Amino acid sequence: MTAHSNIYPTKALQELDAAHHWHPFSDMKSLNAEGSRVITSADGVWLTDSNGNKILDGMAGLWCVQVGHGRSEITEAVTKQMNELAYYNTFFKTTHPPAIALSEKLAKLAPDHINTVFYCSSGSEANDTVFRMVRTYWDKMGKRDKKVIIGRWNGYHGSTLAGTSLGGMKAMHAQGDLPVSGVHHIDQPYWFGEGQDMSPENFGVHVARKLEEAIDQIGEDKVAAFIAEPIQGAGGVIIPPETYWPEVKRILEERDILFVSDEVICGFGRLGEWFGSSYYGVKPDLMPIAKGLTSGYLPMGGVLVSDRVVEGLMLAGDDFNHGYTYSGHPVCAAAALANLEIIERDGLVDRVKTDIGPYLKERWLKLGEHELVGEARMTGLVGALELVPDKKNPTKKFSDVGVPGTLCRDVSFEHGMVMRAVRDSMIISPPLVLSHEEADHLVATAEKTLNDTYRILKRDGWM
Ligand code: PMP
Numbered sequence: 223m224t225a226h227s228n229i230y231p232t233k234a235l236q237e238l239d240a241a242h243h244w245h246p247f248s249d250m251k252s253l254n255a256e257g258s259r260v261i262t263s264a265d266g267v268w269l270t271d272s273n274g275n276k277i278l279d280g281m282a283g284l285w286c287v288q289v290g291h292g293r294s295e296i297t298e299a300v301t302k303q304m305n306e307l308a309y310y311n312t313f314f315k316t317t318h319p320p321a322i323a324l325s326e327k328l329a330k331l332a333p334d335h336i337n338t339v340f341y342c343s344s345g346s347e348a349n350d351t352v353f354r355m356v357r358t359y360w361d362k363m364g365k366r367d368k369k370v371i372i373g374r375w376n377g378y379h380g381s382t383l384a385g386t387s388l389g390g391m392k393a394m395h396a397q398g399d400l401p402v403s404g405v406h407h408i409d410q411p412y413w414f415g416e417g418q419d420m421s422p423e424n425f426g427v428h429v430a431r432k433l434e435e436a437i438d439q440i441g442e443d444k445v446a447a448f449i450a451e452p453i454q455g456a457g458g459v460i461i462p463p464e465t466y467w468p469e470v471k472r473i474l475e476e477r478d479i480l481f482v483s484d485e486v487i488c489g490f491g492r493l494g495e496w497f498g499s500s501y502y503g504v505k506p507d508l509m510p511i512a513k514g515l516t517s518g519y520l521p522m523g524g525v526l527v528s529d530r531v532v533e534g535l536m537l538a539g540d541d542f543n544h545g546y547t548y549s550g551h552p553v554c555a556a557a558a559l560a561n562l563e564i565i566e567r568d569g570l571v572d573r574v575k576t577d578i579g580p581y582l583k584e585r586w587l588k589l590g591e592h593e594l595v596g597e598a599r600m601t602g603l604v605g606a607l608e609l610v611p612d613k614k615n616p617t618k619k620f621s622d623v624g625v626p627g628t629l630c631r632d633v634s635f636e637h638g639m640v641m642r643a644v645r646d647s648m649i650i651s652p653p654l655v656l657s658h659e660e661a662d663h664l665v666a667t668a669e670k671t672l673n674d675t676y677r678i679l680k681r682d683g684w685m
Pocket of ligand 1: 343344345346347349378379380381385451455456484485486487512513523
């Protein structure tokens with residue numbers, strides 16, 4: 223069978239998939255018994271499955287397809303680059319025009335103090351690069367004790383050893399005996415889940431100060447960096463209270479540690495600015511990027527590195543012994559350039575800020591009135607609905623956390639829309655090209671989904 227074949231019936235495809243394909247983050251025993259959904263094509267914000275169903279891609283793939291599916295400009299740029307130079311590396315005093323052009327472009331888009339990019343193929347590799355880069359930076363600065371990297375519980379920074387370790391997903395740490403040494407986790411700014419005994423404003427400051435407490439407890443001379451997503455994505459679209467980032471900013475300005483803003487989800491317009499840290503007015507020393515860099519058309523990631531860190535790393539005049547075969551891959555770089563050109567030409571970042579972002583938010587927040595929803599939240603084009611068993615008592619959780627969320631996700635699929643479930647939060651992150659009409663459709667489908675999920679949960683005694 224060829225990879226392009228659409229002539230096989232769904233069941234045959236599912237059986238072959240079950241026989242040979244191990245999926246990420248999956249219970250393969252139950253998935254193989256159930257059968258995977260087979261997506262065969264996509265256009266704009268719409269996916270088509272092997273049964274011919276049209277599905278609204280409320281997650282932009284996996285938080286990445288900023289410009290929507292099926293953009294021929296990217297295909298053409300990739301084809302052209304493939305024909306010219308399909309591959310060459312960037313090791314051994316070598317470079318090539320796509321890597322040069324993309325680096326210049328990224329330096330222009332990044333804040334003024336950031337002018338350099340190190341390439342890799344994914345967000346996870348970007349964070350592995352960060353891990354080695356911050357420790358090496360302090361070594362070169364002569365501060366060899368500065369090793370500890372502070373991350374946050376329920377943060378997500380990837381699946382590799384460093385990515386998993388920097389992230390704060392306990393279920394991931396449990397597999398592979400992680401985190402590696404020298405990583406410390408502090409509380410997350412999750413007001414709905416963990417802070418409702420305080421006002422959001424007080425909770426934001428309270429939880430930001432956990433960073434200060436951790437630095438003091440470990441010792442500033444031992445802390446290398448703090449890493450955080452501007453808004454936690456995979457953790458459940460945790461939008462921090464407004465007081466959180468200003469307080470973190472104050473702490474970072476007073477302490478000599480590096481700040482790593484993980485922009486893998488929040489970068490490239492998701493929050494209505496080019497980078498999430500710009501949205502919150504914080505100044506990163508390093509920014510891991512991936513996903514929206516190419517809109518997922520080809521795998522590419524990188525670390526945007528500030529002048530301060532570049533200068534530090536260059537101090538000793540020796541190699542930074544780190545790199546990947548596909549660092550700066552010419553075809554991926556061509557895809558990234560074409561993608562960024564579309565984002566700029568179509569004004570997608572501003573569109574999120576002033577048009578589709580506020581339009582969708584107004585309608586999405588109204589879903590917060592639903593009997594099943596304890597909180598609706600949205601910033602830019604990422605949002606969440608917290609499902610609760612008792613609306614009058616929003617701190618109460620479902621007895622079996624995650625089961626109602628998974629049910630709701632499945633109902634949403636039946637209604638023709640991808641919403642992802644994280645615990646019992648339903649989350650969306652649609653392509654930045656979502657039209658007003660599609661936004662209306664998204665909200666109407668979410669409402670239908672909530673109604674049906676509510677009915678089933680009531681019937682089955684969950685609430
Ligand atoms: N950082 C963040 C914030 C992410 O959301 C992700 C992926 N969801 C990663 C890193 C890892 O990226 P990748 O899956 O490309 O390795």
